[in-house]
Amino acid sequence: MRIPDEAAPEAARSVRHLFSHRVLRLPGTRIGAVAFPPTGRPGHWHYWWQAHLLDCLLDEQLRDPAGDALPEARKLARGIWLRNGGRWRNAYYDDMAWLALALQRLDAMEGRRRPRRPVRVLGAALHSAHTPELGGGVFWNTTRDYKNTPSTAPAALFFARIGEVERAQELLDWLREHLFDPGSGLYLDGVRADGRVERTLHTYNQGTVLGALVAVGGSADLQAASKLVTAIVHGMANDDGVLPLGSTGDGGLFTGILCRYLAQAAVADIDAASTARHLVHATAAHVWNGRTLLDHKRLIFPPQQDGAVSLSSQLQAWMILEAERASR
Numbered sequence: 001m002r003i004p005d006e007a008a009p010e011a012a013r014s015v016r017h018l019f020s021h022r023v024l025r026l027p028g029t030r031i032g033a034v035a036f037p038p039t040g041r042p043g044h045w046h047y048w049w050q051a052h053l054l055d056c057l058l059d060e061q062l063r064d065p066a067g068d069a070l071p072e073a074r075k076l077a078r079g080i081w082l083r084n085g086g087r088w089r090n091a092y093y094d095d096m097a098w099l100a101l102a103l104q105r106l107d108a109m110e111g112r113r114r115p116r117r118p119v120r121v122l123g124a125a126l127h128s129a130h131t132p133e134l135g136g137g138v139f140w141n142t143t144r145d146y147k148n149t150p151s152t153a154p155a156a157l158f159f160a161r162i163g164e165v166e167r168a169q170e171l172l173d174w175l176r177e178h179l180f181d182p183g184s185g186l187y188l189d190g191v192r193a194d195g196r197v198e199r200t201l202h203t204y205n206q207g208t209v210l211g212a213l214v215a216v217g218g219s220a221d222l223q224a225a226s227k228l229v230t231a232i233v234h235g236m237a238n239d240d241g242v243l244p245l246g247s248t249g250d251g252g253l254f255t256g257i258l259c260r261y262l263a264q265a266a267v268a269d270i271d272a273a274s275t276a277r278h279l280v281h282a283t284a285a286h287v288w289n290g291r292t293l294l295d296h297k298r299l300i301f302p303p304q305q306d307g308a309v310s311l312s313s314q315l316q317a318w319m320i321l322e323a324e325r326a327s328r
Contacts, residue, residue, distance in 0.1 A: 003281070007288050008325050011318040012060045014299040015053075016072070019311050022079075029079040030072060032315075035308035047090055050080045051098035052253055052315050055260075058105045059322040073106055081118070088118045092141045093129040096122045097154035104161055115162070123162065126155045130167070134191055136174035148190025148198070149179055153208035160215035168216050175209060176224075185231030203243060206232050207258035214261070214268045222270050229265055229272035232258070233279065241282035245316065247303040252312030256319030259283055263323035277327045284324035287317045 018036040023029040032053045034044050054076050060069035080099065081088060089096060100122035107115050115123070129139040129151065137147035138155045156171035179188045179197070187205050189198040206228060213225040237243050243259070246252045259280050266277035290302035300309055301317030 001285055003284055003288050008321040011321045015314045015318050023082050030075040031079040031083055032311050034311050039308055048095040048098045051102045054102040056318045088121045089125050094151040096125050100158050145193040146190055149187050149205040153212050156212040157215055184235045186235050204254040204257040207261040211261035214264050226270040226272040229276045241278050242286045243283045245303045247305050247313050248310040252310050253316050256316030259320045259323040263327035266327035280323050280327045284320050287320050
């Protein structure tokens with residue numbers, strides 16, 4: 001089925017209406033509530049979810065340059081900084097990689113020729129976490145006892161975007177050597193300080209590796225990207241090409257992230273571009289067809305949840321529907 005042009009705008013409108021609010025009621029700030037209706041747990045705000053809300057606003061700005069998404073993105077960036085205690089860094093390098101990627105895009109959309117301080121601060125943190133221990137890779141957090149795909153792949157993408165292609169390639173090579181599973185063609189989660197490998201497979205890890213492969217763009221990288229798309233079809237999608245959707249918690253974001261980078265693969269010069277496009281379209285159709293009307297103007301997207309609806313799941317739907325538009 002053809003997904004209507006208004007699908008992504010409707011998702012953007014609903015998520016912003018239901019979840020976005022001021023920080024401490026201060027004008028010129030925004031933050032995303034973690035659930036709707038609010039759960040009354042003000043201590044929870046999920047730094048890395050906010051980074052993806054920022055990325056979604058930038059997707060909206062690309063789609064609708066005449067709208068107000070860019071000013072909202074600036075307010076959200078200010079809100080994240082304020083809510084994080086007037087700091088950009090936190091204890092998790094994967095979180096910082098996500099925010100660095102989003103703020104990097106914000107700088108680019110504002111036409112800045114040099115990165116602002118937030119991107120430089122977060123970039124320095126990622127540099128510091130790329131060490132020789134365990135053969136390379138990027139640590140997961142400041143405890144520095146685990147290196148994994150969730151931190152290494154988005155860091156590689158960040159480095160590729162700022163022109164440090166050699167470093168990005170080094171990280172991709174490390175992922176291939178240490179966390180690639182030849183049996184499935186997919187990437188495992190991580191390796192601990194004692195060398196034990198955590199073999200969990202997550203959709204978003206495949207997406208970030210895919211995004212980094214396409215961004216680096218060497219012939220071997222593009223061939224690997226094509227093979228990874230094929231592995232995602234066989235190992236993660238159902239018979240209709242629909243990818244699994246998480247409903248709550250961090251997992252609510254995972255397939256949205258994968259679809260973001262599948263959309264980039266769909267317009268890249270790789271053999272599996274049409275397959276990537278099909279995965280995004282099939283998943284977006286499932287999300288759009290499963291929507292429910294909360295009132296006369298706001299939508300809730302699948303998967304179904306009992307009680308409060310998680311911001312992560314609705315950002316996932318928004319990302320998927322923006323990805324479908326971008327992959328056409």
